[in-house]
Amino acid sequence: MTNLTEAEIIKKVVDGHISLYGDLVELYQQRLFRYIYSQVRNYDDALEIAQDVFIAALEALGKFRGEAKFSTWLFSIASNQCKTHLKKKKRTSTVPLNFIAEDGKEADFHLEDVREDIEHFVINDDLLEKAYDELIKMPPEYKEILILRDIEEMAYDDIVKILGISMSNVKVRIHRGREMLKKRLAARGLI
Amino acid sequence: MTKKHMSFEEISDQYDSIRDGSDFQNEHLSECAECLKELKVLSNCIGSLSGYKKIVIVDTDMFMSDVLSGCRKKRIKLLWSNSYYRHSFFAAAAVAAVILVVPFVTSNIPVRSDGVIAENTTELKETEIAVDSESTDEVIYFLKRNNFRIVSVENDRVIAESRYKDFLHLKNAVEGGVDNSLNFVSKSYLSMAGTASGNNMYIPGGDRVIRFSIIIK
Numbered sequence: 410m411t412n413l414t415e416a417e418i419i420k421k422v423v424d425g426h427i428s429l430y431g432d433l434v435e436l437y438q439q440r441l442f443r444y445i446y447s448q449v450r451n452y453d454d455a456l457e458i459a460q461d462v463f464i465a466a467l468e469a470l471g472k473f474r475g476e477a478k479f480s481t482w483l484f485s486i487a488s489n490q491c492k493t494h495l496k497k498k499k500r501t502s503t504v505p506l507n508f509i510a511e512d513g514k515e516a517d518f519h520l521e522d523v524r525e526d527i528e529h530f531v532i533n534d535d536l537l538e539k540a541y542d543e544l545i546k547m548p549p550e551y552k553e554i555l556i557l558r559d560i561e562e563m564a565y566d567d568i569v570k571i572l573g574i575s576m577s578n579v580k581v582r583i584h585r586g587r588e589m590l591k592k593r594l595a596a597r598g599l600i
Numbered sequence: 601m602t603k604k605h606m607s608f609e610e611i612s613d614q615y616d617s618i619r620d621g622s623d624f625q626n627e628h629l630s631e632c633a634e635c636l637k638e639l640k641v642l643s644n645c646i647g648s649l650s651g652y653k654k655i656v657i658v659d660t661d662m663f664m665s666d667v668l669s670g671c672r673k674k675r676i677k678l679l680w681s682n683s684y685y686r687h688s689f690f691a692a693a694a695v696a697a698v699i700l701v702v703p704f705v706t707s708n709i710p711v712r713s714d715g716v717i718a719e720n721t722t723e724l725k726e727t728e729i730a731v732d733s734e735s736t737d738e739v740i741y742f743l744k745r746n747n748f749r750i751v752s753v754e755n756d757r758v759i760a761e762s763r764y765k766d767f768l769h770l771k772n773a774v775e776g777g778v779d780n781s782l783n784f785v786s787k788s789y790l791s792m793a794g795t796a797s798g799n800n801m802y803i804p805g806g807d808r809v810i811r812f813s814i815i816i817k
Contacts, residue, residue, distance in 0.1 A: 427671055427672065430668070431667075431668055434667050435664065438660065438663060438667075439657060442656065443652065443653070443655050447652070456657065456663065459657075460663070463671070467671045468674050536648055540648035540649055541651050544652065555649070560653065562619075565616075580609075584608060584609045587608075588608050588612075594645055600641055
């Protein structure tokens with residue numbers, strides 16, 4: 410990492426010092442990945458989208474005027490890419506992989522991928538895991554906003570820019586999301 | 601206690617104020633144990649989400665390498681969007697044009713054996729290509745591809761445009777077995793290297809004219 414400020418790094422990258430872009434990637438990769446993962450719930454898809462977001466951001470970096478924070482701008486690109494991905498996925502039907510077993514009956518062909526279950530793989534605390542389960546099951550509009558506000562600790566103003574909704578809408582969603590989460594955790598006896 | 605209990609929205613706002621380090625203190629909270637308890641419950645509830653931060657990219661080196669590799673592919677586009685590089689590009693293009701075009705203007709037009717004008721100017725000699733009538737399309741393709749122009753040449757002088765105005769006419773003429781004395785010269789070559797006067801165009805150095813004799817079998 411260099412000692413340059415974020416704004417200085419961006420200026421240098423725009424001037425052609427592409428290698429410095431690695432500093433920005435390093436700074437935001439985990440936060441961005443987490444946010445994307447919460448939307449798409451697939452490790453490989455989340456990785457691919459995160460890569461695409463960084464590449465798309467580099468392409469458009471010349472147009473970045475610094476009116477919003479770089480992170481806000483990056484997350485708004487990610488939000489759009491996730492929506493596009495989910496729309497595309499909805500349109501694509503999946504065909505289960507089956508095979509005919511020796512007894513002539515059709516059986517599922519199960520390929521275990523621990524990465525698909527990454528949340529259970531990395532969260533070994535029971536309470537955290539259950540809380541995470543409840544968060545993930547929440548409606549997308551509340552889940553997304555709670556991740557931005559209560560996990561990534563973003564300011565309300567930034568969330569307004571990322572999601573492209575009004576401040577009052579952001580506040581309402583956050584309140585309702587928190588209330589819903591509280592009820593769900595209480596129902597499981599976690600709080 | 602002077603007021604009714606706080607709504608969930610107010611408690612949620614209070615939680616944000618505390619977390620954001622605001623000095624705002626709700627008077628009611630200092631008096632109401634029930635509302636204070638609600639605030640603590642909400643705080644615990646949000647705190648329980650901290651486990652989500654454990655979800656990370658496992659192989660960050662690979663991720664970084666993939667991102668930077670993708671970025672490098674997009675690099676030219678980025679540089680182009682930068683006005684400094686765009687201007688530099690135009691400057692470099694102008695210099696390159698002078699370097700590349702000037703020798704071309706003053707040199708011959710060589711033809712490679714595969715039918716494409718070659719870069720090696722020493723190859724240029726009067727060129728004769730004999731083709732079967734079945735290959736007329738190939739010859740026409742070659743001529744078009746190299747921007748050739750149909751002219752009449754006499755003693756290394758282009759004396760006039762050919763009466764065959766376009767390649768379709770030429771093809772018909774050749775396939776009809778009528779003409780075997782056509783000359784073709786490169787259009788780009790003529791337009792840059794020749795000096796024109798009326799219908800005559802003088803080409804310095806007779807070997808710069810590429811002649812084709814199309815043999816009808």
